[in-house]
Each structure stands twice: as structure tokens, then as C-alpha cells.
Amino acid sequence: MGHAPTARQTGGVTTSAASGASGVIPADADRPVLRDFGSGAFGVYVHVPFCATRCGYCDFNTYTAGELGTSASPQSWLEALRGELATAAAEFGALPSATPAVSTIFVGGGTPSLLGGDGLASVLDAVRANFTLAADAEVTTESNPESTSPEFFERLRAAGYTRISLGMQSAAQHVLKVLDRTHTPGRAVAAAKEARAAGFDHVNLDLIYGTPGETDADLDLSLDAVLAAGVDHVSAYSLIVEDGTALARKVRRGELPAPDDDVLAARYERIDARLAAAGLTWYEVSNWAANDAARCRHNLGYWDGGDWLGAGPGAHSHVGGVRWWNVKHPARYADRVALGGLPAAGWEALTDDERYTEHLMLTVRLRTGLPLADLAPSAHSALDRVLADDLARVSGSNLVLTDRGRLLADGIVRDLLT
CATH class of the missing domain: 3.20.20.70 (Aldolase class I)
Incomplete structure (x- = not known):
């Protein structure tokens, strides 16, 4: 059946999947x-x-x-x-x-x-x-x-x-x-x-x-x-x-x-x-x-x-x-x-790549969905698979998770980012 949805939070805010990325400044810096x-x-x-x-x-x-x-x-x-x-x-x-x-x-x-x-x-x-x-x-x-x-x-x-x-x-x-x-x-x-x-x-x-x-x-x-x-x-x-x-x-x-x-x-x-x-x-x-x-x-x-x-x-x-x-x-x-x-x-x-990753991670979880225009060209083949597997549908100009897709939201994000 897949994985149930989860929400990872720290101190009231959703944590970044990009922690540890090159943009991080050492803790003892200015x-x-x-x-x-x-x-x-x-x-x-x-x-x-x-x-x-x-x-x-x-x-x-x-x-x-x-x-x-x-x-x-x-x-x-x-x-x-x-x-x-x-x-x-x-x-x-x-x-x-x-x-x-x-x-x-x-x-x-x-x-x-x-x-x-x-x-x-x-x-x-x-x-x-x-x-x-x-x-x-x-x-x-x-x-x-x-x-x-x-x-x-x-x-x-x-x-x-x-x-x-x-x-x-x-x-x-x-x-x-x-x-x-x-x-x-x-x-x-x-x-x-x-x-x-x-x-x-x-x-x-x-x-x-x-x-x-x-x-x-x-x-x-x-x-x-x-x-x-x-x-x-x-x-x-x-x-x-x-x-x-x-x-x-x-x-x-x-x-x-x-x-x-x-x-x-x-x-x-x-x-x-x-x-x-x-x-x-x-x-x-x-x-x-x-x-x-x-x-x-x-x-x-x-x-x-x-x-x-x-x-x-x-x-x-x-x-x-x-x-x-x-x-x-x-x-x-x-x-x-x-x-x-x-x-x-x-x-x-x-970085721009990190902001894109976070935008996709968070927005795809919303009922309003992710604007298709926000997807990078490299995500289009994964998008076709997600739609073919009935994990999401197109509503207007947005990608919206189906009921089944909500159970696999984290995996869908990983596919779209690959």
C-alpha cells in the first residue's frame, strides 16, 4: 500500500532536505x-x-x-x-x-x-x-x-x-x-x-x-x-x-x-x-x-x-x-x-536549486497542488510516470496528488527531483 504521509518539523518549521548543502555557513561564522x-x-x-x-x-x-x-x-x-x-x-x-x-x-x-x-x-x-x-x-x-x-x-x-x-x-x-x-x-x-x-x-x-x-x-x-x-x-x-x-x-x-x-x-x-x-x-x-x-x-x-x-x-x-x-x-x-x-x-x-527542491517538496503536498510551470524540464519524464500510475492528476494548470498519491508523496517528490 505504500508509506503513510508524514510531516517532519523542527521548532515549528518544516526542515530542509538540503541541510548540509554547500550554502551552509559554519556555526562560528559571522x-x-x-x-x-x-x-x-x-x-x-x-x-x-x-x-x-x-x-x-x-x-x-x-x-x-x-x-x-x-x-x-x-x-x-x-x-x-x-x-x-x-x-x-x-x-x-x-x-x-x-x-x-x-x-x-x-x-x-x-x-x-x-x-x-x-x-x-x-x-x-x-x-x-x-x-x-x-x-x-x-x-x-x-x-x-x-x-x-x-x-x-x-x-x-x-x-x-x-x-x-x-x-x-x-x-x-x-x-x-x-x-x-x-x-x-x-x-x-x-x-x-x-x-x-x-x-x-x-x-x-x-x-x-x-x-x-x-x-x-x-x-x-x-x-x-x-x-x-x-x-x-x-x-x-x-x-x-x-x-x-x-x-x-x-x-x-x-x-x-x-x-x-x-x-x-x-x-x-x-x-x-x-x-x-x-x-x-x-x-x-x-x-x-x-x-x-x-x-x-x-x-x-x-x-x-x-x-x-x-x-x-x-x-x-x-x-x-x-x-x-x-x-x-x-x-x-x-x-x-x-x-x-x-x-x-x-x-x-x-541556492536556486535548494529553493526549487523545497518549493517542490512542500507545494506538492497541498490540495491546491504544484504549478506545472514550476517543474524543471528534467522532471517531465518522471511527471509522465506519476500521471500514468494515477499518483497525481492535472487540475487546471497544477499537479494534484490523487488519494493513492498522498500515500506515496515522499516517493513522488524524489522521482520528480531525480
């Missing part, structure tokens, strides 16, 4: 040399690196209180964040074009909800203090259901947040246990309803499918819960066993089986069918929305090749074809901010 803004949307991603516990499957740049000790805290992180935002605003102010209004903000992690409503309000205030927000800006925060409450959502709504993304993962207790998730199965649905009651029109629930031990019945239980929650957006990702995680060690020792590709593909088809029947339509391979307004505009900014500032430890930024990534540890991040300049660990100026 700070990023910025060019100018591109023509797309401009967003701000804020990385909150704190978690109460470490999930067994997670390889994101996150830290528990025990891991940090006294080297960093939410207070020192927020102070450093304010400094980075001020520095970035000054650097952008020196570019030829005026800094665009911020159209989207996404606060991710980690577990942003550990900051509480007041803490997250302070994060948004820090962005506002340094950048102009568009009148219709989308402002999202991720939250762990266990660290939310009706009062929490009411505080966020009053602060100016417009969208909530809740990590549900599964409604089956034994699946959550394998993932080392700390919330109880029913809490995600309750949190989603509390967010809606607080005035949030746009609420997302995240699912992970293909966890060792998960059955079709477990997945159906999760989908029943998602639909009962009345959310207008769902993200569903197949489990990836990342090197260096507790889950990877268990799989390597034979304590848990590795996810099966055919099972993952079948689960994806099951998810898509249930969500489509409920009126949620896919707009990116791993994301479904009830209508256009429910789509995550911040993520669309990544997929459409826009510009964004990634603030916080380990966050990635992209402006006008220049990408940089911050130092990872919160204490070292704060030290770098205090020294002045952007707290980058390294940067790269993307």
Missing part, C-alpha cells in the same frame, strides 16, 4: 547576512522549550525542569525572548523593504500552556512591542490538555489569541502510555469544548497514528472523540521512530515493534474517510479543515515559501532565501541574546 524580505506572508514562530515530562517519541528541542536545573527558567527565557525580538526588529529595520505586518503568530514547543494564561499573554505582548500585527492576524498557541482550564482559555482569548492547537494524540489509554503522554484520554475533548466556549472559533486536535499496540478500534475511538469535540481542524501524523528517543531504544531492544508501513497507510485512509464524511477536507497531506477559514494560515506560510522569524531556543527563521537557526539550550540562548545580535548557531543562503 551572524546571518540578511538580504531582503520576499513577496510572501510574514509570520513569527515562538519556541517555548519547557515540558513537564519528556514524551518517549519526541526529539524536539525541549527540556524538563530536572534537565534544566537552575540554568534557565520561564522567566529568564521570556527576558531573552524579548531581547531577541527587539534585535530582530532592528535588523529587519535595516533591510531595503519595510518590515511587513505580521500576518500569523504561532507559539509552539515544548508545552506553551505551562506558561499559563498570563505568561502566554506576555509572549504576545512581546511580539506586539516589536512588530506591527495585521488587523486579521492569526495567533495560535499549542497546549497540552492537562495544563489548560476554562479560565486559561478565557485569558488567552482576552489577550488576542485566535486559534488553539491541542495535543490529543490518542483517546486510548494504553496508546498514550506507550507514547509517554501525560494527559487522560477524555481531557483533550473537554479542553477543546472549553476553548470553543471561551470564544475560539478555530480549534485543532493533533493525532498520532501507528503507535505500537494501537488497533483499528483504538483509532476509531480517537476519531469518535475528535468528531465529538466539534473542532474545525485536525492534524494527523504517522508515528516516526526518531533516533535518540526512548521509543527508538525500546524498538531497538525488541520491546516494541516498529511501525508497519502498510498498517500506517491503512490507518491514514481510515482517518481521511472518517474526517471527509464529517465535512473535514484535506488541504495538506496531514491536515484537514472544515472550511478555508479553518486552515492554519501560519503553516500555509511555511508551505507557500513565505518569510518568518523563529524566536526562542533552537527556532529556525527564513527571510528572503536566508535561513538561520538559533542555539538550542535555553541558558546558552539567553547568553547569546545578551551579547547582542541574533542568537544564531548557523545560517545558510539557499
Whole structure:
């Protein structure tokens, strides 16, 4: 059946397949040399690196209180964040074009909800203090259901947040246990309803499918819960066993089986069918929305090749074809901010070939598809094979994946790039 769709993200942004390419500047080189803004949307991603516990499957740049000790805290992180935002605003102010209004903000992690409503309000205030927000800006925060409450959502709504993304993962207790998730199965649905009651029109629930031990019945239980929650957006990702995680060690020792590709593909088809029947339509391979307004505009900014500032430890930024990534540890991040300049660990100026690769990788995953005019001449023979194998179709002037093609999206990209 092929491979189920996946989404590789680091610090809230999709990672480049071209990392390590010739455009990369050593981490100890001068700070990023910025060019100018591109023509797309401009967003701000804020990385909150704190978690109460470490999930067994997670390889994101996150830290528990025990891991940090006294080297960093939410207070020192927020102070450093304010400094980075001020520095970035000054650097952008020196570019030829005026800094665009911020159209989207996404606060991710980690577990942003550990900051509480007041803490997250302070994060948004820090962005506002340094950048102009568009009148219709989308402002999202991720939250762990266990660290939310009706009062929490009411505080966020009053602060100016417009969208909530809740990590549900599964409604089956034994699946959550394998993932080392700390919330109880029913809490995600309750949190989603509390967010809606607080005035949030746009609420997302995240699912992970293909966890060792998960059955079709477990997945159906999760989908029943998602639909009962009345959310207008769902993200569903197949489990990836990342090197260096507790889950990877268990799989390597034979304590848990590795996810099966055919099972993952079948689960994806099951998810898509249930969500489509409920009126949620896919707009990116791993994301479904009830209508256009429910789509995550911040993520669309990544997929459409826009510009964004990634603030916080380990966050990635992209402006006008220049990408940089911050130092990872919160204490070292704060030290770098205090020294002045952007707290980058390294940067790269993307070549035309790298930008083409990333454009193809991301755009082909969208329901709107990849403009045929954007394909290099060398891709035309592969294009003919993709069309002949019913992996994609031509819709207007765009190449759009078929249902079968969505299961093989990564392979299609590789063929088109060969």
C-alpha cells in the first residue's frame, strides 16, 4: 500500500532536505547576512522549550525542569525572548523593504500552556512591542490538555489569541502510555469544548497514528472523540521512530515493534474517510479543515515559501532565501541574546536549486497542488510516470496528488527531483 504521509518539523518549521548543502555557513561564522524580505506572508514562530515530562517519541528541542536545573527558567527565557525580538526588529529595520505586518503568530514547543494564561499573554505582548500585527492576524498557541482550564482559555482569548492547537494524540489509554503522554484520554475533548466556549472559533486536535499496540478500534475511538469535540481542524501524523528517543531504544531492544508501513497507510485512509464524511477536507497531506477559514494560515506560510522569524531556543527563521537557526539550550540562548545580535548557531543562503527542491517538496503536498510551470524540464519524464500510475492528476494548470498519491508523496517528490 505504500508509506503513510508524514510531516517532519523542527521548532515549528518544516526542515530542509538540503541541510548540509554547500550554502551552509559554519556555526562560528559571522551572524546571518540578511538580504531582503520576499513577496510572501510574514509570520513569527515562538519556541517555548519547557515540558513537564519528556514524551518517549519526541526529539524536539525541549527540556524538563530536572534537565534544566537552575540554568534557565520561564522567566529568564521570556527576558531573552524579548531581547531577541527587539534585535530582530532592528535588523529587519535595516533591510531595503519595510518590515511587513505580521500576518500569523504561532507559539509552539515544548508545552506553551505551562506558561499559563498570563505568561502566554506576555509572549504576545512581546511580539506586539516589536512588530506591527495585521488587523486579521492569526495567533495560535499549542497546549497540552492537562495544563489548560476554562479560565486559561478565557485569558488567552482576552489577550488576542485566535486559534488553539491541542495535543490529543490518542483517546486510548494504553496508546498514550506507550507514547509517554501525560494527559487522560477524555481531557483533550473537554479542553477543546472549553476553548470553543471561551470564544475560539478555530480549534485543532493533533493525532498520532501507528503507535505500537494501537488497533483499528483504538483509532476509531480517537476519531469518535475528535468528531465529538466539534473542532474545525485536525492534524494527523504517522508515528516516526526518531533516533535518540526512548521509543527508538525500546524498538531497538525488541520491546516494541516498529511501525508497519502498510498498517500506517491503512490507518491514514481510515482517518481521511472518517474526517471527509464529517465535512473535514484535506488541504495538506496531514491536515484537514472544515472550511478555508479553518486552515492554519501560519503553516500555509511555511508551505507557500513565505518569510518568518523563529524566536526562542533552537527556532529556525527564513527571510528572503536566508535561513538561520538559533542555539538550542535555553541558558546558552539567553547568553547569546545578551551579547547582542541574533542568537544564531548557523545560517545558510539557499541556492536556486535548494529553493526549487523545497518549493517542490512542500507545494506538492497541498490540495491546491504544484504549478506545472514550476517543474524543471528534467522532471517531465518522471511527471509522465506519476500521471500514468494515477499518483497525481492535472487540475487546471497544477499537479494534484490523487488519494493513492498522498500515500506515496515522499516517493513522488524524489522521482520528480531525480
